[in-house]
Amino acid sequence: MSSREVAELTGKEHRHVLFDIRTMLDQLDIDSAEFSAQYKDSTGRKLPCFNLPKDLTLTLVTEYDVVRRHAINKR
Numbered sequence: 001m002s003s004r005e006v007a008e009l010t011g012k013e014h015r016h017v018l019f020d021i022r023t024m025l026d027q028l029d030i031d032s033a034e035f036s037a038q039y040k041d042s043t044g045r046k047l048p049c050f051n052l053p054k055d056l057t058l059t060l061v062t063e064y065d066v067v068r069r070h071a072i073n074k075r
Helices: 003-010 016-027 054-061 066-074
Strands: 038-039 047-048
Touching: 003 016, 003 054, 016 047, 016 054, 016 066, 047 054, 054 066
Parallel strands: none
Antiparallel strands: 038 047
16 A cells, blocks of 8 residues: 555545654664655655555554554555
């Protein structure tokens, strides 16, 4: 799941989700480059994002409140 999708489903700002992902990957001693990606915003700028597998997405959102976790699990 992309970090942008996590942000949209949880109502968090994307920059906060990026911070949470970087923190999580650092704590797990996982190289963030493996999941790094870019997307183009509405003005054509290339901005960072992450594409996480299911296990890391679920690990990330377990820190979030129950409503946000539920939104991800429903997806």
